Amino acid sequence: MMHGLTRRSGLLAGAASVLSSAWIRTARADETGTLTVALSTNPVTCDPINSSSHDWEIISESIFENLVEFDIDGNLKPQLATALPEISADALVYTFELRDDVLFHDGMPMTSEDVKYSLEYIINPANKASRGPIFNRLSHVETDGPHRVHVHLKVPFAPWTSFLTKFMGVFPKGSREKYGNEYFRVSPKGVGTGPGMFEEWKPNDYISMRRNPHYWQKGLPHWDRVVVKIVPEDATRVAFLLAGQADIIGAPPAREFSRLKTRRGIQGGAVPTLGGWTVMFQNPSKPPFDDIEFRRCIQHAVDRKTIAEKIYYGLVEPSGIPAPASGWWYDKKADDMTAYNLDLAKQHLAKSRYPKGTEFDMDVSAEPYLLDAKDAAVFVQSELAKLNIKVNLRVSSSQIVQSHIMGGGYQSGFANFMSPGEATYFLMANFTANSFMANVSGNTVDPEVVAALKIAFAENDREKLKPVYAKLMVHMAETSYYTWVGYFAAANLWRARVKNFRPSRGLTINVYDASIS
CATH class of the missing domain: 3.10.105.10 (Dipeptide-binding Protein; Domain 3)
Structure with a gap:
């Protein structure tokens, strides 16, 4: 368990590393430590429980994490849990052991109470989460100490853990009432556990995240900042890549994909x-x-x-x-x-x-x-x-x-x-x-x-x-x-300076392991 970080010290550390909006607007992909991604569609929300576009889940999946996740090869693996769940004989109770070294972006430790709160929030119809119906076969969550939870189901529903990566997130107990849904939609600062900490959303232009300095996966992420730009036109997105305005692009034009992925200085992949x-x-x-x-x-x-x-x-x-x-x-x-x-x-x-x-x-x-x-x-x-x-x-x-x-x-x-x-x-x-x-x-x-x-x-x-x-x-x-x-x-093109990156079978661009040389 990490000690010595408080909510105040976490916020101060974050404030010290924030750069100006003007710098982000003019940032080129070759800025040291900045990974730039160009996507084709406009974001609607940063909130995973109300997500509508897999393109923009690069934001929600970098900020928020889950008990388990699908990796880029399509395999289910633990994330905030230490292992995949133990399942009762009647398939109605899933027991998770939680990591004890996870901190929210504001420096507060994550516990079983936060997991209980997050799951019960999304399954409560009164909260009108757009992804709530996906989890409506869940009944309730019991805590068993600070790092153990039992998720109870109404009826057997084996697929539910497969949906967590895309449509859920663990956030602090009481945070929804404290900040409101609009906060989670447009500026979710301090409420995630992932490698990216929300920084700024400039409508019709970009969303930026900075590196989480106390991320529980030691040594990650390798970047200092991710800037996700909105570039609807195919030709413009490709031009951004070739001119060094983007490191990675989504939705590459199919007609040009094979030619571009073998161009000098450019790599590409599809899965x-x-x-x-x-x-x-x-x-x-x-x-x-x-x-x-x-x-x-x-x-x-x-x-x-x-x-x-x-x-x-x-x-x-x-x-x-x-x-x-x-x-x-x-x-x-x-x-x-x-x-x-x-x-x-x-x-x-x-x-x-x-x-x-x-x-x-x-x-x-x-x-x-x-x-x-x-x-x-x-x-x-x-x-x-x-x-x-x-x-x-x-x-x-x-x-x-x-x-x-x-x-x-x-x-x-x-x-x-x-x-x-x-x-x-x-x-x-x-x-x-x-x-x-x-x-x-x-x-x-x-x-x-x-x-x-x-x-x-x-x-x-x-x-x-x-x-x-x-x-x-x-x-x-x-x-x-x-x-x-x-x-x-899932197809992407990226500059040769980007290392440890592959397209994901889950489609969303995953930059957890990506580095810049």
Whole structure:
């Protein structure tokens, strides 16, 4: 346990190292000790329990930490806990031993009371945390001394620990009432335990974090400051990288990625994700998508292979079901049921209420979110025109598109959405009651999905689960709620001076181990 740091001394130490806003605005990526990251979308919040963009979780995941985390290879490992949890025989109690050397950014030690407070805050519906429904199967938390907690569940729910990295954070007991939600959204100073301490948010420009001087992982981080810049345009983001204005960029343009990653002084990498949907969302509660035959028509009218190879240049792995081809729960029989086949598409269209065609709106983000959706949407538009189906593209900012889809006030939308990479997450979020993305599916509660997930929540043996998912994937192909195109890769480009950096299977840019030479 570390001693001698108080709340006051921690704040004074932080104040001494803060540089001026003017310095941050003009900082180049080659400033000593400063790591600069350029992302394509505007942040909405620094608060993990209300996060909406995986791009910007570089901020929340650097400031806040969790009992366990997914590392960049997609493996679950301890973080603020000393080990993965002990699970009771009935799978209703998870026991965690906590580290005894963790300090919040204000210098106060983290204890079991803080963990209890944080978990019970997010599961309390009165607090209206947007990610709260994900954890609504948790009941309560008991403390057992300063460094031990027992998390009680209402029903077995094996996936919940997999969601902590993205959608939770441990913060000081009473801090939400003391500071308010807006504080956590725009200026969470002193309330995290991670390697990055919030410094400044300049809207439409950047967010900066400085190094946590008493971080519990000794020797980390290797940087003094991280500046995360907002650069929506692909060409400008690449120019920032080549000109030394950025060390790492997210959402590199797929067309240029292979060429750029071998350019002198530049490195690049891509790794398949287990949770990255490239998908045409369709609202089953609104015409024409309330017609299953019309949905089946669309499913067979989309050439996934061409989109993956010609538009995304291999950065998307084709799949017509909610499972990546490289994922353990993938089922080829179900995927084959969604294959591109215009003759079959015409047959389903003839059986629908729209045998002569129709039209609908499709929301598309103006700027890239994870990957650029516009070219793929235009390709789908041209393919559906062959069936006398007119697609009206509605191009807006990513925030507007996301809110439109998430709110359910849409007909269709071509988008990239990222999950924690766990087999149940998107199905649970879209097709069960009172879930995070229930509005997206028009509040479709599918009994077969609910029944399959109940089995999955209570079972950890993948071999036993594979036939359950095989049946479920066939059902998803038959119902065709959405038109899945595939799963995208996590791809980044970075300058050669950046060491110990790799793209993460969880997609979010992870700079814990990154260093600058």
